[in-house]
Every structure is written in structure tokens, then in C-alpha cells.
Amino acid sequence: MLYRLLFPSPQPAPAILVWIYAILAVINAVAAVRTGIRWRRDAARPRLFLVPAAFGLYSLVAAVVLGRWLFTGELPSIPKVARDFIDSSLNPATVCLIWWGLLFVLLVFRRPLVSRMARPHVFNLPAIAFLVALTDNTFASLVSQPDHFAILLMVAATLFYLYAALSLAVRNDQHIACGQPPVEGQHREREKVLVWPDLVYIELLAMIIVTTLLLTWSLSMSAPLEQPANPLHTPNPAKAPWYFVGLQELLVYFDPWLAGVVIPSILTFGLMILPYLDHCPGGSGYYSFATRPRTTAAFLFGFLGLWLLLIVIGVFFRGPNWAFYGPFEPRELPKVEVTAPRPLSSCVSGLIGVSSPRPGDAAVPPSAFQVLSREWPGLGLLLAYFVILPLALQRGPTHAFRRRVGTVRYYLAMFLFLFMLMIPLKILLREIFYVNYLVYIPEWGWSI
Amino acid sequence: MRLRQRIRRSQLYRSIIRHPAPKDRRTRTAVVLTNLVLHLHPVAISRHAVRIGYTWCLGGIAFFLMLVETVTGVLLMLYYRPTATHAYRDMLELRDVVAFGMFREIHRWGAHAMVIIVMLHMLRVFLTGSYRPPREFNWVVGVLLLLLTFFLAFTGYLLPWDQLSMWAVTVGTNMAGATPFLGHEGPGSTWLTAGGKPLITPHSDIRFLLLGSTQVTETTLNRFYVLHCIALPLAAFAFCALHFWRVRKDGGISGPL
Ligand code: HEM
Numbered sequence: 001m002l003y004r005l006l007f008p009s010p011q012p013a014p015a016i017l018v019w020i021y022a023i024l025a026v027i028n029a030v031a032a033v034r035t036g037i038r039w040r041r042d043a044a045r046p047r048l049f050l051v052p053a054a055f056g057l058y059s060l061v062a063a064v065v066l067g068r069w070l071f072t073g074e075l076p077s078i079p080k081v082a083r084d085f086i087d088s089s090l091n092p093a094t095v096c097l098i099w100w101g102l103l104f105v106l107l108v109f110r111r112p113l114v115s116r117m118a119r120p121h122v123f124n125l126p127a128i129a130f131l132v133a134l135t136d137n138t139f140a141s142l143v144s145q146p147d148h149f150a151i152l153l154m155v156a157a158t159l160f161y162l163y164a165a166l167s168l169a170v171r172n173d174q175h176i177a178c179g180q181p182p183v184e185g186q187h188r189e190r191e192k193v194l195v196w197p198d199l200v201y202i203e204l205l206a207m208i209i210v211t212t213l214l215l216t217w218s219l220s221m222s223a224p225l226e227q228p229a230n231p232l233h234t235p236n237p238a239k240a241p242w243y244f245v246g247l248q249e250l251l252v253y254f255d256p257w258l259a260g261v262v263i264p265s266i267l268t269f270g271l272m273i274l275p276y277l278d279h280c281p282g283g284s285g286y287y288s289f290a291t292r293p294r295t296t297a298a299f300l301f302g303f304l305g306l307w308l309l310l311i312v313i314g315v316f317f318r319g320p321n322w323a324f325y326g327p328f329e330p331r332e333l334p335k336v337e338v339t340a341p342r343p344l345s346s347c348v349s350g351l352i353g354v355s356s357p358r359p360g361d362a363a364v365p366p367s368a369f370q371v372l373s374r375e376w377p378g379l380g381l382l383l384a385y386f387v388i389l390p391l392a393l394q395r396g397p398t399h400a401f402r403r404r405v406g407t408v409r410y411y412l413a414m415f416l417f418l419f420m421l422m423i424p425l426k427i428l429l430r431e432i433f434y435v436n437y438l439v440y441i442p443e444w445g446w447s448i
Numbered sequence: 449m450r451l452r453q454r455i456r457r458s459q460l461y462r463s464i465i466r467h468p469a470p471k472d473r474r475t476r477t478a479v480v481l482t483n484l485v486l487h488l489h490p491v492a493i494s495r496h497a498v499r500i501g502y503t504w505c506l507g508g509i510a511f512f513l514m515l516v517e518t519v520t521g522v523l524l525m526l527y528y529r530p531t532a533t534h535a536y537r538d539m540l541e542l543r544d545v546v547a548f549g550m551f552r553e554i555h556r557w558g559a560h561a562m563v564i565i566v567m568l569h570m571l572r573v574f575l576t577g578s579y580r581p582p583r584e585f586n587w588v589v590g591v592l593l594l595l596l597t598f599f600l601a602f603t604g605y606l607l608p609w610d611q612l613s614m615w616a617v618t619v620g621t622n623m624a625g626a627t628p629f630l631g632h633e634g635p636g637s638t639w640l641t642a643g644g645k646p647l648i649t650p651h652s653d654i655r656f657l658l659l660g661s662t663q664v665t666e667t668t669l670n671r672f673y674v675l676h677c678i679a680l681p682l683a684a685f686a687f688c689a690l691h692f693w694r695v696r697k698d699g700g701i702s703g704p705l
Binding site for chain 1: 610
């Protein structure tokens, strides 16, 4: 029995899984005891009994899984029907909508979600779902590729940090609502301590921990090395390094001049001038959500809702020919997705019953008038979006913002925000309405 | 104890380490003031700023990883030659022959970790509102550091010279060919002419500037090698110095007013 626990079954994946289940059981048991002790002391809130109970329950679940594995050698897995259902119901649009929905829920219901009652479930449910999914071979080989592990790590670390930061923000917001300073501003916290020893020892500890983790990582995973470079043989799909895969994914929705150059440049520029747009002093130096909800939501949407999400879609959901594959769908059978250009202009003229003028021959440059008379719907829409919308909004919802920051900052901020929002809008437009160009000028190359 | 005291009193020891042992308030202050590395820090710092739950040590870890990358990178340079004939074979050698060739792993996973940590550090600075005045310029420096981190990782990706690296860099640099006006596949590039001849061709556009060629070739390998090992690290360290200097000059780690 002990032998089997130490050197489990032939396939390597379950061996690791068993260990993770064991760790999960231990962590939950410890958490149950710790929160139990705290609950005994804090007799004023008897309902908090549910916290240690929940931790205990998860510990028990993990223990039962382990016990069952000892006797039958099986780990819980997702039934085939469910896997097929997940594969067939996921596509770029649903993945995006689910993820944005989760972000929305996390930000709106942050108070109940970071409460002590919710904590056991917030940590355990995703972990268990992931463990159960890992019993599928396709999924396991997908996420255990060495370079992909880094991306998993990034997603997990970002979500963990976001959750921790939101807990701190909720706590501070409660303090501020009661007229107290945030925790970082309390008298005791403002006192000075000496850098030696208070800071240098933390730094030393951090260095030791990072070194240990990095060495463990390096010992257990070798750096990938494929066949020697061969310019005659293009791999399918050829993927950019993972931190640029998000931009590569944008190529599905935008022409290369936008996806690869203009969008990243403008958004980086926006990131740089952020402190000059949101420039009110104060409200800085402590975690908070309620004192700057709109800026925070916009930034988090850009960071997690676009940058991170597009990387995840590009790395985990895109297979040969950059086609979309579900998480349990084998990559061996290549799919071909043919997308003919379907510009907005042709949809609109179809709608109002006019035969649409087709783009001309590239060799004969069209006159500006021809282009304008063909592409007016898209151009008009862009004009309305980038010019009329900020003008209209400042009469209502953004009135106070505009008064506070002034004209130049207002239009710059609105332009950058709307520009960022163009990405999700264009994704949905393509995936749901099958319109892939707002403005289609292949003769000149300026298609949007 | 005796021995320790004798060592501390010896001429050799005192010539190297000027400050007394950090035992009380005065000597602890002296340590931070006289030590080259520690003098990056102020002597005293408010309690909330040393809390792990405030900065999560992310900036410090990013810098530490940068140092790790420098050390392992120098080790790799001892074995690696950036030519089409040697690059891949040197990788194989590192994997199969070189004792403790594991520093290739440390270098690669350290690079991934650094990209992740720098992004999280940015998130932390944002969520605590620390980009606001008077720290707005340091945020700008930070964004430049973020870009430098990406480009360091990207140029390093090519160096193993295997299928993965060559095609990833091909995909990445193809986008540069689509730059408006300046890339030969970009819109508006045909508008730029000199004396009736097109100015922007596959041999003169911004992608050619990056690759030194019209495709990813040995020239590219050399270019990326120089960028990866010399130009970008120097820039990154210079900006780090500026970044740390500004953290101090902007009043130390941010806190509520
Ligand atoms: C190689 C990359 C970087 C390194 C090594 C680095 C290092 C550091 C360190 C050590 C600190 C001290 C406080 C802390 O540990 O959090 C700091 C603070 C700061 N960093 Fe960075 N950083 C990097 C990138 C960035 C980026 C990408 C940004 C933002 C876009 C940024 C913006 C700031 C700001 C505004 C502060 C002051 C924060 C405060 O006072 O609370 N840094 N950085």
C-alpha cells in the first residue's frame, strides 16, 4: 500500500494528481483547525462555524478521493458527455463572455466573495475542477507542456493576487465608509521601523523562497528544444512567444497593421499616460476599490479581460490553422475555418435592399469618393463612436469626470477607453454577427 | 566568540567592512548608510511599507530575477555561439554534456517568471493607486521597464535556434512588416516614394531593420544576440537605477497622505 502511494500507477499524470489531492486534504484540514480555533474565540459570530465546517468538508472529500484511489486505482473524472458538451459549447465568443461575466461578478459581488464564508469555496472549487479536468489526456498534455506551465502559473498567480488585493480593498473601503483611515494609514502603521532588520530580513527570505522555487521548477522541467531551425518547414500552428500570443490572437479580428502595430502602440501609450489622465492626488498608497471604481474596473478589464484572456485563448484554445479547439478536443484532426471578408457595408446594403458596390481591382486605385460612397456605414459608425459618443456622454454619465479633469484629458481618456473597448466589440461583432470588417478598403489596405 | 571578535578586529576585515556589527539603533543605521547595496534603502521606513501584504515584494523579486538572469546569462554565453552552425548544437551540448547545464533551465524559467512578476508588480502599483502624483513619472519609467522585459524575453527566444524559436520570431516580426507607412506590407507604404521609386520595399522597411534580412536568418540571430546580451540589459539596468532613484526621491514607498 505504501509502495503504491509513493510510486503510483504507470501513467505519470495520476501520480502527480494523487499528490495534489493529498496536499489539498492536508491544507484544508489545517485551515479547518485554524478557523475553528478562531471561531471558538469569536463567540459573537456563531454563523462563522460554517467556515471550519466547509474546510473540513473539502478535506474529507479529498481524503475520500484518495481512499477510493487506493482501492480501485481510479480518480474522479469528467464523464464523456460532459466533456463533449463543454467542447461543443465553447467558442471564442462564449469563452470571452464567460470570462468577462466572471470578472464582472467578482468586482460587483466582491464583498460576499472575499468574506470568510466564501473563502473555502473560492479556493477549493477551481482547484478541484482543474484536478478533475486533468484526468483527461488531451487536457493534461495540453497544460503540461513546459512552456504552457508558465502561463498556468501566470493565470493562477494573477487571480490569487487579484483576490487578495480585493480582500484588502474591501477591508479598507469599510474603514473609509466608517470615517476611519485605511489600514495602511493607521497610526501604528505610519510609525517608522528600521530597515535593518525589519526590511532586509524580509528581502532575504523572499530571495531564498524565489531561489528555491526557481530551482525546483528548473530541476523538474527541462527547457524545450525542438528540431533545429528549418526555414523550409513551417510548423502548424506557428505561435509567437506566449506574452505576444494575445496580439497574434488579435489577428483573427483585425488586420495586421492594427493587431500587430497600432493597437499595441496606442494601448502602451495609454498605459504610459495613465497617471496624467487620472491625476487627482490622494486616494493613493492603499488598496481600495470604492474610491476609484471606474479607473480600477477599466484597468482590470484591460489586464485580465483582454490581455490575459487573449493569451489564454491563443495558447490553449487555438490549434492547427489557428482554428478554435475545445479543451478536451484532440488537436490531431485539423479543422479549416474559411472566413470570407464580410464587411459591414455589404451587410447594410443588403439590409436596405441596394446591391452593394464591390471593392474594385487593386491595380486601379479607386477615387476617395468611390470608397466613401461604399464604406459610409462603417466610417459613420466609427465617427459616431469616437466623436459623438464622448460628446453625448459628457452631458450625462461622464459630466462630473469631464468637469474634474478638463477638456484635453477628458477626450484623451475617452478616446483611449473607447479604443480599448473596440477590441471586445469587434470580437463579438465577428463571432456573433459574422461581420469582420467595419471599413473594408482592400485597395488601400486601410481596412478596420 | 573570541575568534569572531578577533576576526572583526583584524585589519583585513575592517578594511573591507567599515561599519560596526548591527546591534543597536545607531549601528543598524550605520550599516544601511555605509553599505553599497543597502544604501538603496532609506534608514527607516514606515511599518505598512514593509508589510508583505502591501508590496508583496514584487518589485524586489523582479529585480532579483533580473540579477539571476544576468548571472545565468553570462554562464550561457560561455558555451553559446550565435551562428547558424553552432547555436543549436551548443544547446544540445548544454543539455547533454555540460556539467550543471541546468542553468539553461534556470535562465529560461527565470525569464518567464520575470515577465509574470513584472506584470504583477504593475498590477500592484495600480491597485494601490501608487501611480498618482508625485509618482507619475516613475510609472512611465516602469512601463518602459515592462517593454524592455518583453523585448529581452523576445530576443532571447530566438537564440536556441530551433523550430520553436525561429517560427515564433517569424510570427512576431511579420507584424512589424505591416506597420503603416514603414512596413512593406503596411497600408500607405506605397505612398512614400523618392524620385518616383518606392521608398519602402522588403529590403528597406522596418522589418528589415529588425531582422537584417528579409527572413529570419543568421544575421537576425546575430542582431538579436547583441540586443539580448548587451544593448537591452544595459538599458534595463539604467532604467532600473532611475526607477529606484525615483522611488526614493518621490518620498519612498507610497502610503496614504
Ligand atoms: C524590471 C522591472 C521592474 C523592477 C525591477 C521594478 C522594481 C521596483 C521596486 C523594487 C520598487 C519598490 C517597491 C516594490 O517593491 O513594490 C518599485 C516601485 C514602483 N514601481 Fe517598479 N519595477 C519594475 C517595473 C515596473 C513597472 C512595469 C511599473 C508600472 C508600469 C512600475 C512602477 C512602479 C512604481 C510607480 C513604483 C512606486 C510604488 C510605490 O511607491 O508604492 N515598475 N519598482
